[in-house]
Amino acid sequence: MRLVERAREGDDVAFTDLVDLDGDRCYAIAYRILRDVERAQDAVQQAFLLAWRELPRLRDPERFDVWLHRLLVNACYEELRRYRRWSTRIRSLPVDGPGTPDTTLSVEDRDTLDRAFVRLTPEHRSVFVLHHHAGLPLAEIADVVGVPVGTVKSRLHYATRTLRAAIVADSQVDTVEARLA
Amino acid sequence: MNTPRDPDEILSAWLDEGPARLPDQTRRAIVVALPSVTQRWRLSWVPWRFPLMTNTMRAAAGIAIVAIVGVAGLNFLRPAVGPGSAPSQTPTPTATPEPSPTQMAQPSAIAAPIPSLTETFDSANGYSIGIGASMTVEKTDAPWGLPDAFDAIVSSLYLLRVGSDVIPDGVDVDAWIQTRLTQGTPGNCGAIRAELPEVVIDGHAGKIRDSCGEIEATVVAGGRAYLFTFWMPEVPLANGREIFDAFAATVQLRPEDVLTP
Numbered sequence: 001m002r003l004v005e006r007a008r009e010g011d012d013v014a015f016t017d018l019v020d021l022d023g024d025r026c027y028a029i030a031y032r033i034l035r036d037v038e039r040a041q042d043a044v045q046q047a048f049l050l051a052w053r054e055l056p057r058l059r060d061p062e063r064f065d066v067w068l069h070r071l072l073v074n075a076c077y078e079e080l081r082r083y084r085r086w087s088t089r090i091r092s093l094p095v096d097g098p099g100t101p102d103t104t105l106s107v108e109d110r111d112t113l114d115r116a117f118v119r120l121t122p123e124h125r126s127v128f129v130l131h132h133h134a135g136l137p138l139a140e141i142a143d144v145v146g147v148p149v150g151t152v153k154s155r156l157h158y159a160t161r162t163l164r165a166a167i168v169a170d171s172q173v174d175t176v177e178a179r180l181a
Numbered sequence: 182m183n184t185p186r187d188p189d190e191i192l193s194a195w196l197d198e199g200p201a202r203l204p205d206q207t208r209r210a211i212v213v214a215l216p217s218v219t220q221r222w223r224l225s226w227v228p229w230r231f232p233l234m235t236n237t238m239r240a241a242a243g244i245a246i247v248a249i250v251g252v253a254g255l256n257f258l259r260p261a262v263g264p265g266s267a268p269s270q271t272p273t274p275t276a277t278p279e280p281s282p283t284q285m286a287q288p289s290a291i292a293a294p295i296p297s298l299t300e301t302f303d304s305a306n307g308y309s310i311g312i313g314a315s316m317t318v319e320k321t322d323a324p325w326g327l328p329d330a331f332d333a334i335v336s337s338l339y340l341l342r343v344g345s346d347v348i349p350d351g352v353d354v355d356a357w358i359q360t361r362l363t364q365g366t367p368g369n370c371g372a373i374r375a376e377l378p379e380v381v382i383d384g385h386a387g388k389i390r391d392s393c394g395e396i397e398a399t400v401v402a403g404g405r406a407y408l409f410t411f412w413m414p415e416v417p418l419a420n421g422r423e424i425f426d427a428f429a430a431t432v433q434l435r436p437e438d439v440l441t442p
Binding site: 010012015016019020023024026027028031032037040041044045048049052053054055056057105109110113129131132133137138148149150151153154156157160161163164167168 | 188189191192193194195196197198199200201202203204207208210211212214215216218219220221317318319331333334335340342393395410412414415
């Protein structure tokens with residue numbers, strides 16, 4: 001909390017330390033919401049610069065993490081809106097490769113989930129990622145995205161079910177194809 | 182051929198993929214941009230005193246200071262007990278959880294108390310249901326088929342979503358509900374409605390599914406299909422069906438009371 005307090009007083013070295021501490025986590029979240037490395041980098045940059053600008057308004061330094069997550073999610077929403085406006089449907093792959101490539105995940109699974117995920121609304125995506133990737137409790141997610149916890153549950157339910165359904169549907173197609181072969 | 186088909190395992194693996202480290206150039210770009218971004222509401226911007234103060238302003242400032250000191254003094258001397266002295270609401274420090282690759286894996290099930298459903302919620306969707314005193318209800322105003330087109334009854338451990346829609350004339354009811362379910366809440370966990378076990382809610386026959394960490398019933402009454410989905414988002418409940426049945430026992434289906442927009 002000391003870093004936050006110092007940064008709030010205008011100490012840019014302290015804020016740089018905060019970027020070092022929280023940057024990776026924010027980037028991982030942003031990438032999973034946006035599924036695009038460059039837009040994720042833009043969203044993280046936007047969120048941190050906004051955090052620096054608005055930090056003196058943060059009354060309680062202990063809420064810094066929740067507050068930063070909120071800025072990050074809003075930056076991701078903005079990126080998604082811009083992406084839709086200039087939609088080119090070009091998918092950018094991680095330049096440094098996947099962080100933890102999972103050999104058990106087939107190309108078809110990955111493609112199926114990617115397609116199902118981009119059909120979710122930004123609000124459903126963010127709740128899903130904050131819960132299943134960042135591990136935030138639902139009450140904290142409600143605080144981050146600014147909706148009641150029931151809405152968070154409802155969105156999480158829908159998103160999880162949509163993605164699960166995509167896999168199940170895909171495997172049913174596989175089974176039918178295997179039978180026909 | 183050895184690809185695992187457990188949907189949650191696949192989801193978890195997919196979610197774990199992706200970059201984990203913020204590129205150095207982005208980190209540098211943030212740091213380099215800091216001097217050009219002015220912080221807002223810096224206290225250091227406020228001058229210690231305004232250079233031009235009239236006598237009236239001085240008098241007003243003096244009165245304000247006396248008033249503030251007086252109020253602060255009274256608050257300080259007042260005993261800090263009693264019904265009016267609520268404890269200060271200091272938010273709990275937020276621990277930042279590490280991304281967990283096993284988030285999708287469900288923890289072991291627990292048994293939750295069977296709720297006491299003493300209050301009634303009347304929905305514009307043409308049904309009423311009992312709810313517990315500590316539960317909240319979020320009514321939908323979205324049309325059926327959209328992600329949020331459900332009433333949500335929320336407790337700390339579970340969520341019950343309810344929605345309804347008119348069944349068009351001449352359709353195969355099972356197929357139509359299946360399609361609508363797939364459209365509105367996709368997946369249906371691979372179950373074919375016609376093959377699901379029977380359930381009766383408020384004297385009306387329907388089908389029920391208990392899989393994928395949720396219990397879902399679809400019931401037809403008065404030409405209207407009702408969907409009840411009971412979901413345990415964080416902790417699976419060993420007695421989830423029992424709790425669902427407790428809710429179902431309080432349901433009254435009243436298709437004639439649906440508010441049409």
